[in-house]
Amino acid sequence: MKHIVIIFLFISSVLNAQHLLPQPKELNLHEGKFKIANNIKVRVTRPSLKLNKYTERFIQRLEYSSGVYFQHHKIQDTISSYEIVINTNSTTENIHIETNESYAISVTSNKVIITAENNIGAYRALETLLQLITTSKNGPFFNNCSIVDEPRFKWRGLLIDVCRHWIPPHIIKRNIDAMAAVKMNVLHLHLTEDQGFRIESKKFPKLHELGNNGNYFTQEDIKGIIQYANDRGIRVVPEFDIPGHITSWLVGYPKLASANRNYEIATKYGVFKASLNPTEEYSYQFLDTLLTEMCQLFPDAYFHIGGDENNGSDWNQNKKIQKFMTKMELKNNHELQAYFNKRILPILIRNKKIMIGWDEIYDSNMPNSIAIQSWRGKESMIHAAKNGFPSLLSNGYYLDKVYKIEDYYENDPLPQGIDLTESQQKMILGGEATMWSEIVDQTTIESRIWPSALAIAERLWSSSENCDTKNFYVKVPFISNKLQEFGLTHINYQEALLGLISNNSSVQTWKPFIKALEPIRGYKRHDFLKKTLKYSTITPLNRIADACYVESFTARKFNTLIHKNCKKAGFCQYRNDIKYWLAKWAKSAENFQRISYKSTALSEAHELALKVQEICELAWRKVNSPSELTDRENQRAKKLISEIDTYQLDIRFAPIDGIKILFN
Amino acid sequence: MKHIVIIFLFISSVLNAQHLLPQPKELNLHEGKFKIANNIKVRVTRPSLKLNKYTERFIQRLEYSSGVYFQHHKIQDTISSYEIVINTNSTTENIHIETNESYAISVTSNKVIITAENNIGAYRALETLLQLITTSKNGPFFNNCSIVDEPRFKWRGLLIDVCRHWIPPHIIKRNIDAMAAVKMNVLHLHLTEDQGFRIESKKFPKLHELGNNGNYFTQEDIKGIIQYANDRGIRVVPEFDIPGHITSWLVGYPKLASANRNYEIATKYGVFKASLNPTEEYSYQFLDTLLTEMCQLFPDAYFHIGGDENNGSDWNQNKKIQKFMTKMELKNNHELQAYFNKRILPILIRNKKIMIGWDEIYDSNMPNSIAIQSWRGKESMIHAAKNGFPSLLSNGYYLDKVYKIEDYYENDPLPQGIDLTESQQKMILGGEATMWSEIVDQTTIESRIWPSALAIAERLWSSSENCDTKNFYVKVPFISNKLQEFGLTHINYQEALLGLISNNSSVQTWKPFIKALEPIRGYKRHDFLKKTLKYSTITPLNRIADACYVESFTARKFNTLIHKNCKKAGFCQYRNDIKYWLAKWAKSAENFQRISYKSTALSEAHELALKVQEICELAWRKVNSPSELTDRENQRAKKLISEIDTYQLDIRFAPIDGIKILFN
Structure with a gap:
């Protein structure tokens, strides 16, 4: 019990500090x-x-x-x-x-x-x-x-993809509340995708009637969301992703396609062949009517046309399109897409809108009134700015990649030494956190947005000299906790999900083990799911990786403690604190093994739990009395560490980074 | 750690049993x-x-x-x-x-x-x-x-009052899911109240425009809810409460009132004077149009007209109404209300509806085609049935009274020995759990509905010989846990609320203390809030009482353990188990004291926590070695027990019932 008190006092001592996020100027x-x-x-x-x-x-x-x-x-x-x-x-x-x-x-x-x-x-x-x-x-x-x-950047956004998984208005609204609480000011709604057309069109009703699984925003819903955001000083920018990512449009309007095919709403993920036909006047008439309808619905000056990942293979296969390219002297698909965008531009201008799109819409022949959102790399943002195009950074802000929060935090759109003049730097409007929804659903999405997006909120508001990673991590738990005021479930969804997958099996006794786990980062989890052939819109998202927070703050504290206080081979200060956590994880990993048969999701981690228990027990003894372990035990520990480190699953036992040091 | 294992094994052993709720025939x-x-x-x-x-x-x-x-x-x-x-x-x-x-x-x-x-x-x-x-x-x-x-009763309902506190469609819908999961089949929406008119009327738009704080169901919302319920085999019965409880109507349509007054939406609670004027033809024309509109919106055959708690004082004060009563030979307000109801009945009949209302609409002169919902006592249900009126039981099913769940469970509409013939018994359609929303909001309402309503779900579906209180309590945690599948927050709202009111202060270290608390029962908490003068629609519902579950299952287990295994004066079997809980509560009550200054809500329980710590420590020693305590210590314990038992707050330390036995 002694250790709990120590931890408790530690938390108390910082409570009375000012936890302002973003940090004021x-x-x-x-x-x-x-x-x-x-x-x-x-x-x-x-x-x-x-x-x-x-x-x-x-x-x-x-x-x-x-x-x-x-x-x-x-x-x-x-x-x-x-x-x-x-x-x-x-x-x-x-x-x-x-x-x-x-x-x-x-x-x-x-x-x-x-x-x-x-x-x-x-x-x-x-x-x-x-x-x-x-x-x-x-x-x-x-x-x-x-x-x-005052803010450093004027565009501090959050993109929510409501297409791969449907996210209903009430969840959008409470996230708007959270955005306002940390001074974010743009909600970017990604409304159309291969997997769903998620907004009512009165002009082309088959878009929403046939283009999704029954879930979409009515125009009344959209008005409600815009009003709600506006009441909180937040702009709403809609995205209609063209010419690629449009499979769901083609279910109702196959005439738009570049290839004759039987179109069904996509349920798998990836980059698809389907693309609008940029050579048919029908396409432009259709888009003129549709985009005009949508421009009237969304009052903001910016209108996002996507433009990313247009596969091009349907263009390559279509003879008429190929002929058209020859005739128009368009050398490649990029130029054809630029032609397409140039046809779209007047529609937006007529509707008093500024066009914005992903990297791919950048073209030196486009007027630099359009804005570029950089997702593939910071270079495209820099390139755009140098050529006088306003731009936004999203590269490095992909929340679905479940990076460590510090990685988001330390991603400065304009780091010291960036190769841009002062006036070029002014072209950088800000940035956007992007929450793509392939492997999040209504239950889990908030745990991927928050607290990660806090990093981006502070980075984009506060001056760089006011951004301090260590101080940021002190504030995060408090601000993240406060966001629950709006009904966000990013913290307490975990308990519910663990209760469900374990059939209510005494979650408290094995939760410390789960709390030390993190989902694997980047798109490794996507790869993992692809390998299991379960990577589609109907895959249940109730695995341990879904129940893990993006970053384990206990593991972070533990690893830092070891890093600071342990010399080689387990000679440590604060030994009791270190042993406290090792004992806790050993015990809870042991408890976990007893209930791991409760579901497939749990049973997959059974072997990991066995190894975690063993390594924590060995590490405990090592810290307790460094020279006590036999050579054989030290060897065994190293083997376990290596096995845990490379464990073939979509979760990772995060304290292994600290434990590793003990055996170096 | 030994004890955790014991408890764990206990839970495991029952896991493989069939937890069916309601129990099949x-x-x-x-x-x-x-x-x-x-x-x-x-x-x-x-x-x-x-x-x-x-x-x-x-x-x-x-x-x-x-x-x-x-x-x-x-x-x-x-x-x-x-x-x-x-x-x-x-x-x-x-x-x-x-x-x-x-x-x-x-x-x-x-x-x-x-x-x-x-x-x-x-x-x-x-x-x-x-x-x-x-x-x-x-x-x-x-x-x-x-x-x-097959079900025992054909009407197994849940009433949700969306007026005192607004409950939005998405919360209604996930509760419909939960109802379907436990075979309840009627959602009764209490749509109008002194505190809010919560449904759009196209005929009289000032009802929803002026009659609430901005939150109401549009007709599209209602259609969505009805469709959602219908897809799950659940009927939706609307209630338009007349002639009392109508303050909010009068803001837009004061002409309906029995008294000339400046009407504002009520924010306080209680029974108000406002009442429709039953002597003016305008009232009937208005109601004809409104109820016809609503009858068309709601497809179910039943239409609820409320009728409860019509105060009558505005009728008494209105000379024209008094004259009317004399002229029509109406002896009292009940007869005037019956006259009113008789004028409403043809409107409903024309719309092919069956009238249903609370006790007060019962009148021997009304045709027994109308149905009575009994809230004041079982007698009115019996009386109605004897006179050939179909009726429903709600008395004893008031979820806002936060009774022990067994009290709901053991409330059989037709207990053995009831004074009704077999054919009279057939007039009892079933019952309804009622969730009045004076002191619940969106955050807490589900914790008052579930798991309590499980008791009523099983009672109304299963035959009485299949209802067993002990077995029911074994099933409840599992079924309650499963309901989280639908996004219900009845379990995990607690963690979020405690995090908020304590500013994220190491909730786990003092949560066992909170988990042993229960809100005071019946309407005592209403009385408590009235005394503090904070009993209105804008009172924040974030006290410890709000964060407590309706029943502490740990306290229940502990009390049962002591009841079964302890002889007088602390001589017990299973001493380690008993001591485990006492130590846990003592420690967590101590931890609580350290953070109790974090908010007003917490600080109010500071003194209780002090007493709980002391009595748990004394009880631990008593169980450990019954004769060790001095006379003075035994006296002190008795004093503490009495103080805790009568503590002047809206929460109660539930294990005190078991601890009491130790010192008898």
């Missing part, structure tokens, strides 16, 4: 505090429907988070001696890319003053204030301070 | 098993859109629950040597109160045969089959068996 703490008492009042100096709505929600959230029952829930219009005041100059009905999001906060003992150019800046300030709530034995308070803040 | 287990292998096929002998849809979902759920990746996801039409077959005679598009829900299942080593009169019976059978999944080291299987099953 300037933060100065002062003596004294503003008490969050029940007679608190909130005043808005320039009321507007939008600001009042946000402020009213703020009052409720402050009450909920502080645990104090307030006397006043309404916004005041007269000055009070003890109040939170929100000063703005103007109201912005619709946030756009140039909207000023800056704000300042001054907390003194009887007044909190928020100053912002407009309501959007005020929203950002109110979120900061909610993160400032601190608790003490004398009740909750804000520490006196002054904050001046 | 006849269940005979045979030798052998039907293996759930990856080449399993499912065949429907009489395909229909509805049955196929349910069956396809069944295949997905069987795959998800068994953890086996299937080769065949489609319904087969040819006989196979290894298959699940679904035989039905007919398809029922819309379940109605007389729909035959019976079914039979025969499981042999290579065939599962389901036989049912219609698709609804087949749905019930498929849910039973999913509960039959058993796991072993050789993979999942169904035990060979034969089951014959």
Whole structure:
């Protein structure tokens, strides 16, 4: 029990620090505090429907988070001696890319003053204030301070792919809440894919009637989502991915295709042959009508046309297309796609939209009014910027790759020494976290978005000198926990999923073992699933890898502890702490073995659990008394480490990195 | 660690039993098993859109629950040597109160045969089959068996009040899934209240535009819910509560009122004065139009008009109403309400609806075609039945009263010895669990519905001789866990809520203390909140009482253990098990004290935690060595027990009932 207390004190000691995420530009703490008492009042100096709505929600959230029952829930219009005041100059009905999001906060003992150019800046300030709530034995308070803040990049996005797996409006909305809480400002909805056309078209109803498994956004749903986002200062950018990734369109409208084939909604994943026919006027008439309909539905200035991974093989096979290319002197498929994009551009311009697309739409013959979203590498972003194209970074921000969170965090769109002039750097609008949904469903998607996207939120808002990986990791558990306020399930889905796959088998006794596991990173898990031939839209996503968090914070702490405190061959300081975790994992891996037959998913990890138990027991003895282990035992340990390290499964026992050091 | 193993083995040993809930009428287990292998096929002998849809979902759920990746996801039409077959005679598009829900299942080593009169019976059978999944080291299987099953009552309902707190469609839908899983067949939507009019009216739009805080079901939402329920063999009965409970209606349509007053949506709770004016023709014209609109929206034959708690004081104060009563020879408000109901009845009859309402609509002058839902006591149900009125039991099924689950379970609508003839007994249609939402919100409501409603589900389906409280409690954790399949949060909301109110403070170290707490029962918590003057629609529901499960199963086990194994004054068998829990609670109550300042909600329980720690430590010593305690210590223990037992808070430390025995 001693160790629990130690850990507990460690956590407590950091609790009273300010956990602001993203880190503000300037933060100065002062003596004294503003008490969050029940007679608190909130005043808005320039009321507007939008600001009042946000402020009213703020009052409720402050009450909920502080645990104090307030006397006043309404916004005041007269000055009070003890109040939170929100000063703005103007109201912005619709946030756009140039909207000023800056704000300042001054907390003194009887007044909190928020100053912002407009309501959007005020929203950002109110979120900061909610993160400032601190608790003490004398009740909750804000520490006196002054904050001046503004974003580094103006485009801080999250892409959600609602096509490979359907993600319904209520889940989109609570993620919008979470985005607002950490000052992200663009929701990019990936609406069409080979696996599903997920939005109602009144012009071409067979798109949504035949192009999905019954799940799609109605136009009312979309209006609701846009309103919800707008109320929180978040833009919604729709993506209609053309000319590739369009199998689902062709089920209802095969005439659009470049090849005569029997089209069915794709259930497998990958890059498909299906492509729009860029040589038929029908295609452009169709797209003109459809995109005009959609441009009217989505008020944002940007309209995403995808453009990625157009396989080209159907173009190669189509003689008419080949003839057309010869006639038009188009040398290759890239040029044909550029031709296609140039035909699409006037449609968007007529609808007052700015075209944006993936790397592949970049073409030196396109006007540099279009924007490029870089997914294949930072080079394409740099190349675009050098040629005067605005661009966004998504490469390195792929949430479906389940990278270590620090890898997202340390991916700066404009790192020191980047080969771009100052004016070229201004072409970099920001970036977007991308949540592709091949191997996430409604149950698991939030655990892949959060807390990983916190890294990208801070990176894109805070100046690079304010980004510190170590400090970031201290803040993450607290901010991630707070996001549960919106009903996000990124933390507690684990318990439910483990309960389900184990038939309620005493999860607590083996959960520490699971909590030390991580899914394998990059697209290795995709490869793993492909090998099992189970890599489709109907594959149940209820394996241990699905139940694992993206990063094991206990393993991270353990590995750091060892790294810092252990000399070679197991001579360590803080031995009790290290032994505590080793004993815990050994025991829980043992417990796991007893219930591993409860489902296929669990039984696959049976052998891993055996090895983990053995290596943890050996490591425990090594730390306890380094010279006690026989040569044979040391050899055995090394063999186990190597086996665990290369274990052929889609999960990895993360503390093995620390344990390895003990036997070096 | 020894104790964990003991508990673990205990759980394992019951895992392989059949946990069927509700208990089928006849269940005979045979030798052998039907293996759930990856080449399993499912065949429907009489395909229909509805049955196929349910069956396809069944295949997905069987795959998800068994953890086996299937080769065949489609319904087969040819006989196979290894298959699940679904035989039905007919398809029922819309379940109605007389729909035959019976079914039979025969499981042999290579065939599962389901036989049912219609698709609804087949749905019930498929849910039973999913509960039959058993796991072993050789993979999942169904035990060979034969089951014959049918419901005891034809109306097995759940009422959800979406007015006091708004409950959105996606939460309603996942609760419909859970209802179907345990064979409940009526969703009663309480749609209008003083605190909110929660459904769109195209005829009188000010009802939904002005009558709520912005949250209501559109008619599209309602159609979606009805379709969803219908696809699962569940009827949807709407309630429009008149003539009382109508404050929210009057905001937009004050002309309906019996008193001239400035009407605002109620935010406090209780019985209000507001009442429709039953003497004005305007009221009937309005209701004719509105109810006709709603009768067309809801296809079910029953239409609920509420009728409860009509305060009457506005009628008493209105001279015109008083004159009307004299003229019509109506002796009291009950007779006036009966007059009102008689004017409403033809509207419903014209719309081919059967009127149903609460106790208060019973009147010997009403035709006994109307149905009575009994909430005030079983007597009104008996009285109605004796007079030939069909009736439903809800008294004793109030989920918001957070009774012990056994209290719901043991509330039989027709207990042995009830004073009703056989034909009178047939007038009892069944019952309904009622989830009133004064002190539950979206976050907590499911924890009040489940697992409590499981008790009512089994009671209303299974014959009384098949209902056994002890056996029921064995099944509950497994079935409750399984319901998480639908995304229900009734279990894992606790972790999220505790994380939020403690600012992520090492919840695991003090959770055992919370898990031993229960909310105070009946309406005591309402009284408690009234006393604090915080009893309204905007009161944050994030206290410890909200985070507690309705019943602490650990406390129940502990109390039973002591009851069975302890003689007076602490002389016990199974001493280690008892001491294990006492030590756990003492330690976690101590840990709790350290973080209790994190929020008001937690700090209120600080003193309780102190007392719990002390009594658990004393009890541990008492069990360890009964004669060791001094007289003074024994006296101190008794004092603590009495203080904890009568602690002035909205939570209760449930193991105190067992601890009490140790010091007797």
